[in-house]
Amino acid sequence: xxxxxxxxxxxxxxxxxxxxxxxxxxxxxxxxxxxxxxxxxxxxxxxxxxxxxxxxxxxxxxxxxxxxxxxxxxxxxxxxxxxxxxxxxxxxxxxxxxxxxxxxxxxxxxxxxxxxxxxxxxxxxxxxxxxxxxxxxxxxxxxxxxxxxxxxxxxxxxxxxxxxxxxxxxxxxxxxxxxxxxxxxxxxxxxxxxxxxxxxxxxxxxxxxxxxxxxxxxxxxxxxxxxxxxxxxxxxxxxxxxxxxxxxxxxxxxxxxxxxxxxxxxxxxxxxxxxxxxxxxxxxxxxxxxxxxxxxxxxxxxxxxxxxxxxxxxxxxxxxxxxxxxxxxxxxxxxxxxxxxxxxxxxxxxxxxxxxxxxxxxxxxxxxxxxxxxxxxxxxxxxxxxxxxxxxxxxxxxxxxxxxxxxxxxxxxxxxxxxxxxxxxxxxxxxxxxxxxxxxxxxxxxxxxxxxxxxxxxxxxxxxxxxxxxxxxxxxxxxxxxxxxxxxxxxxxxxxxxxxxxxxxxxxxxxxxxxxxxxxxxxxxxxxxxxxxxxxxxxxxxxxxxxxxxxxxxxxxxxxxxxxxxxxxxxxxxxxxxxxxxxxxxxxxxxx
Numbered sequence: 001x002x003x004x005x006x007x008x009x010x011x012x013x014x015x016x017x018x019x020x021x022x023x024x025x026x027x028x029x030x031x032x033x034x035x036x037x038x039x040x041x042x043x044x045x046x047x048x049x050x051x052x053x054x055x056x057x058x059x060x061x062x063x064x065x066x067x068x069x070x071x072x073x074x075x076x077x078x079x080x081x082x083x084x085x086x087x088x089x090x091x092x093x094x095x096x097x098x099x100x101x102x103x104x105x106x107x108x109x110x111x112x113x114x115x116x117x118x119x120x121x122x123x124x125x126x127x128x129x130x131x132x133x134x135x136x137x138x139x140x141x142x143x144x145x146x147x148x149x150x151x152x153x154x155x156x157x158x159x160x161x162x163x164x165x166x167x168x169x170x171x172x173x174x175x176x177x178x179x180x181x182x183x184x185x186x187x188x189x190x191x192x193x194x195x196x197x198x199x200x201x202x203x204x205x206x207x208x209x210x211x212x213x214x215x216x217x218x219x220x221x222x223x224x225x226x227x228x229x230x231x232x233x234x235x236x237x238x239x240x241x242x243x244x245x246x247x248x249x250x251x252x253x254x255x256x257x258x259x260x261x262x263x264x265x266x267x268x269x270x271x272x273x274x275x276x277x278x279x280x281x282x283x284x285x286x287x288x289x290x291x292x293x294x295x296x297x298x299x300x301x302x303x304x305x306x307x308x309x310x311x312x313x314x315x316x317x318x319x320x321x322x323x324x325x326x327x328x329x330x331x332x333x334x335x336x337x338x339x340x341x342x343x344x345x346x347x348x349x350x351x352x353x354x355x356x357x358x359x360x361x362x363x364x365x366x367x368x369x370x371x372x373x374x375x376x377x378x379x380x381x382x383x384x385x386x387x388x389x390x391x392x393x394x395x396x397x398x399x400x401x402x403x404x405x406x407x408x409x410x411x412x413x414x415x416x417x418x419x420x421x422x423x424x425x426x427x428x429x430x431x432x433x434x435x436x437x438x439x440x441x442x443x444x445x446x447x448x449x450x451x452x453x454x455x456x457x458x459x460x461x462x463x464x465x466x467x468x469x470x471x472x473x474x475x476x477x478x479x480x481x482x483x484x485x486x487x488x489x490x491x492x493x494x495x496x497x498x499x500x501x502x503x504x505x506x507x508x509x510x511x512x513x514x515x516x517x518x519x520x521x522x523x524x525x526x527x528x529x530x531x532x533x534x535x536x537x538x539x540x541x542x543x544x545x546x547x548x549x550x551x552x553x554x555x556x557x558x559x560x561x562x563x564x565x566x567x568x569x570x571x572x573x574x575x576x577x578x579x580x581x582x583x584x585x586x587x588x589x590x591x592x
Contacts, residue, residue, distance in 0.1 A: 002062070003029030003474075004074040005160035006046035006127050007169060008136065010216055012155075013042035015170070022168035023047030026161055028333075029076070029474045037063040037072050037129075044129055044213070047165075048074040051358065051477055052257075059098040066106050067097075070132045073109075075102045076161055077124030077146050078481065080252040085119055109137065117208060117223045121252070121486065125203070127159055136211035142224045142487045143365070144192070144205030144462040147470055151200045152218050157211050162471075163335040166200055173198060176590065178428035181421065181558060185412040185578055186433035188339040189463045195336045205462050224487070226457060228442060228450055229495035238500050241492065242510045249486035250276045253361055254283060260481070261286040261357040263349060264314065266302025266523060268372075268511045269363025273483065275518055277361070278310040285312040288353040288360065290345050292319050292537065305522055317352045319345060324543055331585040333471045339581040340464050341409070341538060346472040354476035364465055365484035368456040369493045370510055371502035375406035376449050378504075394448050396441050403455055404434050410574030420563045447498040457490070544568060544576040552586045553579065 003026025007014050019036055027034070030049030038045040048062035063074045079085070082101035085108060090096065094107050101122075108116045109128050114137065123145035128137045138159060140148045149166060150159040156171045166172055175198040183190045193201045203209050206224040211217075233241075250273060254260050262277060264270045264287035277283040287307055291300030300316045307314035326344055331337070353360050367373050374380060381394065381402055405411070412420065417429045440458045442451050466482075473480045484490075493501055503509040516524055545568050553559040559579065567576050 002051050002074075002076040003027070003049040003161045003165070004047070004076045004125065004127060005165040005168075006044075006074060006129070006136075006158070008044045008157045008211070008213055009171075010043075010155055014038065014045045016045065018169050019045045019047055022160065022165040023049060025164050025168055028477055029161060031477050033061055035061055035063055037065070037074075039129070039131060044131075046072060046074045046127060046129060051479060060100045060102065062102060064098075064100075064102050064106060066110060070130065071106055071110060072129045072131070073102060073106050073126060075105055075124065075126040077122055077126065077141065078253075078255075078479075079104060079120055079122040079124060080255060080486075081119075081121040114208065114210070114221070114223075121488070123482070123485075125161065134213040136213070137208060138203055138211075139208040139223075140203040140205055142206045142226075143457065143466065143485050143490075145466055145470070145482060145485060147467070148203040149195065149200055150203060150209065152211070153199060154216075157213075157218075162333075163195060163197060163200055164332075167197075167335075172200070175199075178425055179430055181425050181582075182412070182417050182429045182433050184337050184339070184582060185417065185420065187407065187436075187463075188409065188578060189467065190336060191436035191459070192463060197336075205458070226454070226491065226494055228446060228454065230447075230497045231495050231500075232497050233500055235500065238496060239510050239513055242489070243514055245486070245489045245492060246272075246483065247276055247280060249483040249489055250361065251281055252486070253481045253483045254281070256359060258358050259284075259286070260359045260361065261288060261353055262312075262361040263287070263353070263363070263480075264289050264303045264306060264312070265299045265363075266304075266306050266526070267299075267363070268508050268515060268523075269366040269484065270303075271306045271519055271523055272366075272511055272515060273361045273363060274306060274310050274312050275515070278312050279518070285310075286353075286356050287312040287314050288316075288349055288356075289314065290317045290319055290349040290352070302523060302526060305520055309519055309523075315352055315356060317348055319348055319537075324537065324540055327581060328584040328587060330472075330475075331581070331588045333475045334467075334585065335589065336467075337582055337585040338464065338467055338471075339409075339578045340468045341577065343468050343472060346468055347475060350473040350476045350478050350480075354473075354478040358477070359479040359481060360473075362469060362480045362482055363484060364469060364480075364482045365461065365490065366508065366511065368453055368461050369484060369490055369501075370508040371449060371453065371498070372508045373406075373456070375402065376452055376502070378449070381448060396438075396444075396451070399448060399451050399455075400434065400437050403437060403452060407460060410572065410576075410578055412575070412578075420559060422557045422560055424557055449498045449502060450494070453494070538577050539571070539573045541568065541571050541573065541576070544573070544580055547583050548576070548579055551583045552590065552592070553583050556586070556590065556592060558582075558586070 005022045026049045030051040032052045033050035036047045065072045079101040082104040124141045125146040125148035160166050177198045180190050180196040210219045277285040289300045289303035291298040554561045
């Protein structure tokens with residue numbers, strides 16, 4: 001995994017010193033090597049920080065150029081089918097000088113142009129500068145596993161793996177986008193393509209961005225959209241197909257010239273990964289877990305059972321309430337604010353794993369694809385449905401209300417935002433701070449649960465879960481690979497009828513059926529639990545009061561003090577947690 005950045009200026013020469021600064025700000029993403037490329041006309045440049053996995057020799061150094069020097073690339077990610085693509089290109093007479101997937105991307109772009117992403121199986125964010133055509137081509141993987149931010153103005157085009165690399169350039173106006181505060185409080189993140197910063201955006205998952213430097217124009221294009229279907233297959237056939245595809249995905253995600261470990265919570269997803277690594281692929285596995293002091297449901301004890309059953313080597317770290325104060329440090333890494341409740345456990349388990357390996361597998365995507373969350377269950381839909389819906393069918397409006405309730409963890413709707421924000425920010429409250437859900441509305445005949453899963457894939461997972469895992473892991477120069485998000489596997493699951501994939505009273509049916517003869521009943525029978533901590537961990541009102549009562553959000557006129565004091569008095573811990581995350585972000589990025 002790596003850190004990438006770059007810049008083009010419309011009229012002036014680029015500042016090479018600033019390019020190096022923007023590159024080295026991303027050193028945590030790639031401590032193994034560094035490099036920049038600057039075009040002959042001094043108007044274009046790109047930087048790269050390397051975390052090496054494939055062809056770890058100096059020949060894999062980036063930025064990388066093709067033979068005639070017309071194409072240049074800076075690449076973050078892993079292309080799992082790069083060997084197959086290399087063979088195709090070699091059969092067309094193309095010669096290679098390295099054994100990297102990066103060179104496959106360069107030659108693939110030369111061969112296939114903007115169709116290149118359609119050939120790729122992996123997680124990626126990359127930028128290719130074509131000096132002959134005077135264009136940039138930026139691309140992000142289908143689910144947004146890897147981040148990619150950009151800014152396009154009358155003066156400059158800038159991009160980077162993290163916003164902080166863009167902020168290193170003096171042409172960026174470091175101004176807060178006022179409506180982003182409402183969006184963050186409502187959603188726990190700021191929906192793509194926006195960020196908290198004015199004129200800094202995200203490349204959408206499954207999209208590429210073209211910049212024409214001669215005309216100074218940008219164009220966004222979707223190259224992949226998850227399709228849904230209602231295919232009925234008998235359960236045994238569907239399960240077997242899933243199992244084969246999943247096992248192949250795990251195998252491909254182990255491709256590296258260095259050892260790969262795994263996170264292990266003792267839940268279905270990570271347990272399945274470790275079982276396949278150890279028992280099916282005979283891959284010696286170091287597994288990593290985190291527990292919580294004095295918590296009966298602490299996941300480390302379940303991880304121990306799986307490790308003992310599979311023979312994996314388990315490494316454990318134990319957290320306590322003092323780790324909540326780490327949020328301030330984390331917000332340097334989350335330069336777009338986020339309030340996922342597992343940012344601290346994920347940061348800590350990543351710290352642990354990075355002491356032993358450079359990459360791990362993780363189970364993100366399984367719950368979304370296999371119907372593993374409580375909000376997927378039909379018994380929970382009725383709460384926000386009207387009598388008309390119960391009699392004549394659920395509407396997207398009903399589903400959206402249900403989904404907002406599930407996602408918000410301390411609701412900030414328009415009414416609450418008006419009570420919360422000062423006039424400066426209240427005047428920018430969107431009419432609907434949840435309108436991004438409407439973007440992912442499926443046809444009315446789609447089943448309720450599949451519509452919810454689709455929202456999960458493109459919002460909860462892409463915006464919150466994958467952002468959390470990327471920044472927390474890369475803070476420790478650790479690559480996290482997610483085999484459940486192999487796009488052919490996800491596409492297959494979404495092509496099936498929901499009745500095939502999801503069975504009432506069986507948690508993640510496909511995984512449960514596969515694991516029931518392979519792991520102890522203790523693992524199969526445990527209740528679903530997210531990778532978080534005890535609720536008490538987030539109910540530390542003393543920490544919230546100390547940080548928020550006279551904090552920057554009040555001093556700088558963002559939140560009304562009376563409202564903040566009301567939250568503290570009523571011990572409204574989930575709303576306070578969002579405020580606490582935003583307060584710590586503000587102290588890092590907007591200090592007075």
